[in-house]
Amino acid sequence: MALKFGVSLPNGHHPAELVRFAVELEQAGWDGFFLWDHVQLDPGRREPTYDPWVQLGAIGAHTERLRLGTLVTPVPRRRPWKLAKEVVTLDHLTGGRAVLGVGLGVPPATEYGAFGEPVEPKLHAARLDEALPVLDRLLRGEPVDHRGEHYQVSAELLPGSVQRPRPPIWVAAMLPARAGVRRAARWDGIVPQSRDTGPLTPEALAALVAELPQRSLSLSKGKPDDHDEPRFDVVTPLADHAPADELADAGATWGIDGPRHREETFAETRARLLAGPPR
Template sequence: MMKFAINTPNFGSFSDARLMAELAHEAEEAGWDGFFVWDHIGGGTATAQPMADPWIVLTAMALATKRIKLAPLVTPLPRRRPWKLARECTTLDHLSNGRLILGVGIGSDEFFKEFSSYGEPTEDKLHGEMLDEALDVLALLWSGETVNYSGKHYQLNDAVHLPKPQQQPRIPIWVAGVWPAKKPFQRAARWDGVAPLARQFHSMSPAEIREVSTTIQYYRESDAPFDILANGKTSGTDHQKDLDQVQPYIDAGATWWQEDVGAGSSQDLAAIRQRIHLGPPTR
C-alpha cells in the first residue's frame, strides 16, 4: 500500500524549527505517514535567504510527533563527515523511537553553491566515490562492532559507535538520483529505497517510475522490501481526482507519494497548512 508524506524545503517559510514542529504534528493528526525535509546549508549570495539546519528541524519534529516517519531528503553525504552523520542518525533514531529514514545523494553546486562557497571540490564523479564509501562507513558504524576501514576518501581505525540504532538491521537508506542516469540507481539498489529526480526538476511520470522500478529490479540482489518515491501536488479537495492522479504511480511500482506543498517559489503558509490539514489522497 502506498504511503503519503509532506515534502518541504528547509528555507524561506520553512526556516523556523518551531513552525516545522507544528506542521509535522498537524500532518500526523491529518493522517499523513511521513514528513520529509530538504537538506541545504546555503552558500552563494544569489540564493541567500533564511535557512534552518535540517537536523535540528527533524529533532524538533520528532519531539512533536509519535507516528510519522521523518527524513532528510536528501542529505548530500560528500559534504558531511560520515561518522558525525552516523552519530546524529543513531541519536535521532532513538529519540524518534525508530522513525528515521536517511535520504542521501551526491549533492549539487549548481544553485546554492554549497561546495564551492566553502572551498570544497564540486566534481560529481568525486562525490559519487565519496558517497559510496561513506555509505559503507555508515553501515559499518551502525553495526556496533569495531570498524577498521581503509578507503580512498575515508579511513577508520578501531572505531566503535554505541548504541546501535533502534532500527535493525539498520536505519533505512534511500538514495537519490537523476533519471535516466544509471549509476545512481545501481547504487540505490544496494540499499533500501530510491528518490528519483527528473531532469529540469519536473515530476517523474508514471512511465518513468515504471522504468526506475525495472532498473532497480535488474540491479537488486536482495528480496527485502524496497521503496520507490514519487512526488507531485494533489488538490486535497477532489478525492476521486487525487486518486486518479496517484493510482498510475502505484501501478508503476511507487511505494511513497511526496506531496510538494512548498517546493516552488510560492510558500504561502496559510495555503500550505490548509493542504496539510486536508490530509493525504488515501483510498
Template sequence: MRFSVTFGAVGAGRDPRGLAELARMAEDCGWDGVFLEDYLVYQGDASEPTYDPWVCLAAMATATSTVRLGTTVTPVPRRRPWQLAAEAVALDHLSGGRLVLGVGIGDPGDPFLSGVGEPSDPRVLAEKLDEALEIIDALWSGEPVTFSGKHYTLDGVQLTARPVQRPRIPIWVGGNFLVPAVRRRILRWDGSTAYKGSTDAPQQITPDDVRALRAEAPSDTFEIKVTRGDPIAFAEAGADWWGHWIAPGPVSEAHKILRAGPPQLS
C-alpha cells in the same frame, strides 16, 4: 501507498519550532511522512534564513509519534560520514525508529562546497557518497570499522550506539534516474527518491519508470517515493510513497495543504 509532505527549513515559520508544529499538524491530518530538504543556505539563496534540518528533525520527532521523518536528500559529501552516522542513530532513537536517511551527492554549486574549499566536481562527490554510505552502514553495526578508500580512511573506529531499526535506518537514494551510476546506487540500498533530468530541469518520474525500478528492486522491502503526478497510477505501478513538495512561503498556505489531507485512492 503512503503520503508525505516535504518542506525546506527556510523562512518564516520553518524554524525548528515552526516545523515541529507543521509536522504535528501533518500527523493529525492523516499524512504518513514529513521530510526536509537539506540545505545550509536554501538553494544557494541567502535572502531568507535557513535552519539546520537535523536540528529541525529533532524538534519534529519530539512533536510527533507516528509519521516517518527524514531528509530528501542529505548531501552526504558535505558531511563527515561518522558524524552523520552518529546523528542519524540519535535521531532514530529520539523518533522511536521513524527515521529515513535520504542521500545524494548534493548540488555542485552549493556555496558550502566550493565556497569553503571542498571538492565540487560531480564525479568526486559521487565517489565520496559511495564510500561514505559504506562507512555509515558499517558504523551502524556497532562493530569496529576499518576502511581504506580514495577519500576516507578509518582504523578500527567504532560507534557503540546502534539504530532502533534493523538491519539499519533505511537509506533512500536521490539523484538523476537517467544516470546509470545513480540507478546502480539506488539498487544497492533501501529505496529511491530519484528524479529525472537535471536539477535545473527535472522531469516527472513516470509509472513506467516505477514499474521498471520495481522489477529490478533488490528486496520486497525496497521503497519507491515519487513526487507529484497521479497517485492512483503510481500506486498501481508499485510506488510506495507519493510526496507533495510544499514551497517556501506563507505558513497559511502550508496549513491549507496539510488540512486538506493526503489524496484519496478511491
C-alpha cells in the same frame, strides 16, 4: 503494498513553526515528514536555513508515528561518523522512525564551492560510494576498520540504531544518468527524478521499477505498522499529472508532497497539505 504519504519541505522555515506543522500533519494522516538538507537555499534571495537534523529531533519529540528524515543529505560534504551519530540519535529519540535520504548535493557551487571545497560531481560520487558502506556499519553499531581513498575509520560507535539492522537508506537518482539507479539498487530505496521534467510520469516510473531489485533488508524493529516488513522503497513526488493510485500501480511505495512551485507561499502549501494525503 499500500502507498505511504510524506511531506518534504525546505529547511528554511522557523524550527518552532515546523514542529507545530509536523504535529498537525501527523494528525491529518500523513505518514512521513522530511526536510531538505542545504547549507544555503538561495544566496541571491538571502533565505534563512536551519540544520535539518536538529529540527527533526525536535519534531520527533512531539510526534508519535511520523517517519522522519532528510530528502536528501549530501553525504560528500559530511563526515560519515558525525552523520551516523545524528541519525542514530534521532532513531533512539523516536523509537525507530528515522530514515536517511542521501545524494550528492546540488548545486555544487553553493553546497561546496562557497566553502572552498571541490565542486566536481565525479569526486562527490566517489565519496558517496565510499561513505555508504561505512555509514551502514556505523549505523548498525558494528566495528569499522576502513582504509579508503577518502575516509580512514577505525571505530565502533555505540549504540547502534533501534531499527535492525539500521534505518533505511534512500538514494537520490537523477535521470537519465544511470549511476544513481545503480547506487540505489545496493541500498533500501530510490528517490528518482528526471533532469529535464522533474517528477517521473507513471509510465517512466514503471519502467524504472522494472530495473530495480525485488528485495530489501528486513527491518525487523521500529513501528510495527510502518516499516517492519521487507521492502525496497520507491519514493516519488506527487504531481497533478500523476494521481496517487497510478503511481502506486507503477510501483511507488511513497508519494511525497510539498511546495509545488517556487511561487507557492508557505501558507498555501500548509493549507493544501493539512487537507490530508490523497488516499
